[in-house]
Amino acid sequence: MKSLFIRCLTISTLAVAPIGLAHSQGTLPLNAAASVNGVIISNDAVEQGIQAALAQGQKDSPELRKAVVAKLIEIHLLAQQAEKDGIANSDKANRQLALIRQNYLADLELSTFIANNPVSDADIQAEYQREIASLGAQGTIVEYKVSDIAVATEADAQAALARIKKGESFDKVAKSVSLAPNKVQGGAVGWVQAGQTLPQIAAVLTTLSKGQVSPTPIQMPQGWYLIKLEDKKSSQPPSFEQAKAAIRNGLIQRKQFEFLSQLRKGANIVVQ
Template sequence: MKSSFIRSLVTVVLSLTLVTVAHAQDELPINAAASVNGVIISNDTVEQGIQAALSQGQKDSPELRKAVLGKMIEISLLSQQADKDGLANSDKANRQLALIRQNYLADLELSTFMSKNPVTDADVQAEYNREIASLGSQGMIVEYKVSDIAVATEADAQAALARIKKGESFDKVAKSVSLAPNKVQGGAVGWVQAGQTLPQIASVLITLSKGQVSPAPIQMPQGWYLIKLEDKKSSKPPTFEQAKAAVRNGLTQKKQFEFLSQLRQGANIVVR
């Protein structure tokens, strides 16, 4: 299994409660997939591990399910040994467990918000119609090939921009300082439409010429960004069936952004 899957599987296991129960040898409670020294690994936990594997492109099969359960048993054995070795209450463990809990709750909050405020089929159709109408009489859609650099602070973004202005390639600076996963590709994002990006990015993107870098850092909820317009092209718009998945994704991101903006406005945030 790939290491990224194993890391996500560990997160699934650690973010859920493993219950210790007393039971007869070789006897498992209802909804238990396995017991490791009395610690129950539930079928629900295993199913979340399966879903984590499927989300990373693996195919569901008896072999995959056996491998996921086997890895969870290993994780349970190791975590129990860590308890015995006194590692569970170390500062390092507490920091990591707090981070896992925070990330899990953040994902849970977003998913709960979206379940209460879903993007409906009618929303997707209306947005598609709006985007088609916005194309004007020529009816052509503009796509932008974009690269980006994501950093934590405005100072970091200004420093990266200064390096680019002095002649370093955007690709090199992205690989050097970007915090985004696409740093290994030099910050390459690929082809996007302005409407598929968040408003702060879109408003800058449409002003850039081919090869140009955003003249100033762009503040986003998760940090500061620099973007570069690698290329630009026009094409006929896709049909509704071809576009609806992308439109739905864009509307989902917009709803989440607006929700996060509301939380920020009501919060007392102090940054050093």
């Protein structure tokens, strides 16, 4: 259930189209894909853009690489023009840059925490056995087909919920206001088990009927969420090898949640 967790900073989908790139007369360093007025665009930056596009379902190809390089060139051109126009140090720019820095540092801290506190194969095996035991005598699992809307504040979530209650479709509102990458799919998350979500989500998800939207916004460490139960089904549990990756991701998310909870307990937080 990727969009329900830990993704504050997103990258726009890169449209793939035939693009002709001008060739510079100079010689570029080994790790350079291009340069813009002497400013290097590294192959590492291009690779990050490619990985972001692949994560959003695009196919790896020479055309994708050209599109990523072209987009990075556009970004450098606009950024350099912003410097020339004197808006790079405006209050608005500085606020946004500070937010980007905070989001990056938050992601970096979480990834560093997980690297220092990894999920072991023994942890995964124990969790699999626990989940199998929790199924009871019937031995079936319940899966939920979910859509979600992620916003920054409770007020934004309440406004989105009000639109849905007035008759707007969930997917239309998701496309309009959600901050999660899956907004382009109308907030569709796909099939999940309650145990694969964080406790706040699971507590609400298991009470919903098919087609129902969470009656109130759900507060998460990363923002506020609305969820919709699109469908529900029972099935036989997967084998350990089939479930291993999903369990690992769920345990990682649980560790991240516990880490954030510890930080909250040790912090002096004042909310208006």
